[in-house]
Amino acid sequence: MTKYLCWTEQTETWRGRGASRHAVDNFTDSYDIVYDSDDHIVDPDAIEEFARAAEGCDYDLLYCDEDVIRKGLREEPFFKPGYSPETQRTTGYIDGMIAVKKGVEYEDLSHFARDKVCHIDKVLYHRRSEKLLPGGSAGKGASVKSGDKDAKEKKDAKDRGEDLFIDRLDKKISVIILSKDHPGMLTSCVESLKASMLSDDTEIILVDNGSSDENRLRYEEISRKNGLSYYYDPEEFNYPKLNNFGVSKASGDVFVFMNDDIEIPESEKGITEKLALKATEEGVGAVGLKLLYPDEERIQHCGVTLLQPGPSHKLQGYKDGPYYHGYSDHDINTIAVTGACLAVSRQNYETVGGFDESLPVAYNDVDLCIRLYDRGLYNVCMNSHHLIHSESATRPDDRDHRESFERLKAEKRYFNTKHPELIESGDPFMSRNITRFGLDFEPDLPEEWELSGMSEISLTKEKVKEGKNIHASVDRFDYRMQDAYGNEDFYEISGWMFGKGRERSEILVILESEGARYSVKTTPVRRKDVAEAFPKEKHSMMSGFITRIPASVMDDLKVWEEIAVYPVIKGRHVLYKGDEKCQKTRKI
Numbered sequence: 001m002t003k004y005l006c007w008t009e010q011t012e013t014w015r016g017r018g019a020s021r022h023a024v025d026n027f028t029d030s031y032d033i034v035y036d037s038d039d040h041i042v043d044p045d046a047i048e049e050f051a052r053a054a055e056g057c058d059y060d061l062l063y064c065d066e067d068v069i070r071k072g073l074r075e076e077p078f079f080k081p082g083y084s085p086e087t088q089r090t091t092g093y094i095d096g097m098i099a100v101k102k103g104v105e106y107e108d109l110s111h112f113a114r115d116k117v118c119h120i121d122k123v124l125y126h127r128r129s130e131k132l133l134p135g136g137s138a139g140k141g142a143s144v145k146s147g148d149k150d151a152k153e154k155k156d157a158k159d160r161g162e163d164l165f166i167d168r169l170d171k172k173i174s175v176i177i178l179s180k181d182h183p184g185m186l187t188s189c190v191e192s193l194k195a196s197m198l199s200d201d202t203e204i205i206l207v208d209n210g211s212s213d214e215n216r217l218r219y220e221e222i223s224r225k226n227g228l229s230y231y232y233d234p235e236e237f238n239y240p241k242l243n244n245f246g247v248s249k250a251s252g253d254v255f256v257f258m259n260d261d262i263e264i265p266e267s268e269k270g271i272t273e274k275l276a277l278k279a280t281e282e283g284v285g286a287v288g289l290k291l292l293y294p295d296e297e298r299i300q301h302c303g304v305t306l307l308q309p310g311p312s313h314k315l316q317g318y319k320d321g322p323y324y325h326g327y328s329d330h331d332i333n334t335i336a337v338t339g340a341c342l343a344v345s346r347q348n349y350e351t352v353g354g355f356d357e358s359l360p361v362a363y364n365d366v367d368l369c370i371r372l373y374d375r376g377l378y379n380v381c382m383n384s385h386h387l388i389h390s391e392s393a394t395r396p397d398d399r400d401h402r403e404s405f406e407r408l409k410a411e412k413r414y415f416n417t418k419h420p421e422l423i424e425s426g427d428p429f430m431s432r433n434i435t436r437f438g439l440d441f442e443p444d445l446p447e448e449w450e451l452s453g454m455s456e457i458s459l460t461k462e463k464v465k466e467g468k469n470i471h472a473s474v475d476r477f478d479y480r481m482q483d484a485y486g487n488e489d490f491y492e493i494s495g496w497m498f499g500k501g502r503e504r505s506e507i508l509v510i511l512e513s514e515g516a517r518y519s520v521k522t523t524p525v526r527r528k529d530v531a532e533a534f535p536k537e538k539h540s541m542m543s544g545f546i547t548r549i550p551a552s553v554m555d556d557l558k559v560w561e562e563i564a565v566y567p568v569i570k571g572r573h574v575l576y577k578g579d580e581k582c583q584k585t586r587k588i
Helices: 003-011 021-030 046-054 085-091 148-159 183-194 213-226 239-248 271-279 346-351 364-374 402-418 420-425 528-533 551-556
Strands: 031-035 040-042 061-070 073-078 097-101 117-127 173-179 203-208 229-232 254-259 284-292 299-301 304-307 310-313 331-333 341-345 378-389 457-459 463-466 470-482 488-499 507-513 516-521 523-525 544-550 562-570 574-577 584-587
Touching: 003 073, 021 031, 021 046, 031 046, 046 061, 046 097, 046 117, 073 117, 085 331, 085 378, 173 183, 173 239, 173 271, 183 203, 183 213, 183 254, 203 213, 203 239, 213 229, 239 254, 254 271, 254 346, 271 284, 271 341, 271 378, 284 364, 299 310, 299 378, 304 364, 341 346, 341 364, 364 378, 364 402, 402 420, 402 470, 470 562, 470 574, 470 584, 488 551, 488 562, 507 544, 507 574, 516 544, 544 551
Parallel strands: 061 117, 173 203, 173 254, 203 229, 284 378, 463 574
Antiparallel strands: 031 097, 040 117, 061 073, 061 097, 254 341, 284 299, 284 341, 304 310, 331 378, 457 516, 470 488, 488 544, 507 516, 507 562, 523 544, 562 574, 562 584
């Protein structure tokens, strides 16, 4: 049974509740029902669920989730976001089955007031066979929307390498860059920025957060050569404070905040102006872009979402490509975009009071975006364009360093107290039917290992031998500050292992250091990637393992400094391991 079918069995408990006859009659009298395609099945509970959602409310538009019925099975769920004007313009995601108040024009579904639209997060519309793609098929009513045609023409133009923005920006842009002791990286950033067809009056402001004397001289030279306004501010690192300082020196109408580890590829000529142009559109708050890692094959950022552990980059680390009905390759609304490259108009920035300096390192960009959203504005991630981001090249990843854990927790507590309603209700641009525990778009159905909690370490004297025909890998051995279920301060070890031609056996993880050897039980995990790599091995699908060890337990083992970890298969009186390639070490 597929994960989606398991999800429907566990979550569609609302079926059969029924709405009152009065509510149904009032709904059908007040609304027109519009279908996107003739090749469809309307769920038997659909009208009652629409009537229930509309009862006592003054909505102009209601829409629901959908899926595909193929060979009698429900597949390809499309769990849609809350009302998203930009996403509607570029993908036409509000289709399938919609209800429109009688007398309301609905040719353009991207210009409704936020409080006049209701998203029913239930799958009430089923396509018979067509694959769900952004915008659906050109059927009746709901899929014919002004803006969709413009979006297609712009995409076709981009594919031909033409300039998509005929209108030119008539406002001044201020690019604000923070940097410290990375003159080489800054040079690459600035040179790519200047080569990207900046407007003549664009100003670049460099705020140096305390470089060495040698690098300060190099920064001054870079600034003279490239016409930068250079400011030296050696105070303790505080990202919002430094950016607010940069704004105080800026004269532009639009601010573009950019990390010094950003590069603009040659294919994105004019991107700074396009960013700023979008940021000046009516109803738009902050604007970001898709960011790719330096290999330009993997996604670093294509929009921030609010997951259970906190704000996260959806699809981070995934191979670049089209995901989930246009999320990763269309311009979409998201609750936030990363401050690594963020544009906002001066007017909107000043309206919300700029960055909050009480969040010196984490969550400050998300906080800014949420305050813009609370003002009725929509943040946009322009995933039809991309930049290159070396992410954390200038600062270490705080999630991997325990000494930063307490600060991060304090900043998260402060962030949560500022936005309690949003934290409680969830991301309005991500359906609650989608997992809040991962970076993909799986249905919100926790895996067994996600509920398994922590493992304990036990000293073992069992012999460990190298086994024959054993395939294994340790993919991760990392410190984590928190998981999706509130567990904090632990080490996570994950990977896969199976013996070729063997029956499925229990997998343990061995921790070894200075002659001491400890075993840790693991929880099985499905590994589709391993099954695809070893299609003839019947146990390869369930070869995955994961285990979590409280950091306090690791601390109790005082003799440890560097630990080797590797998986083993439990035999009758011996533990069998793979070769040295499956072993990882780290300092604790």
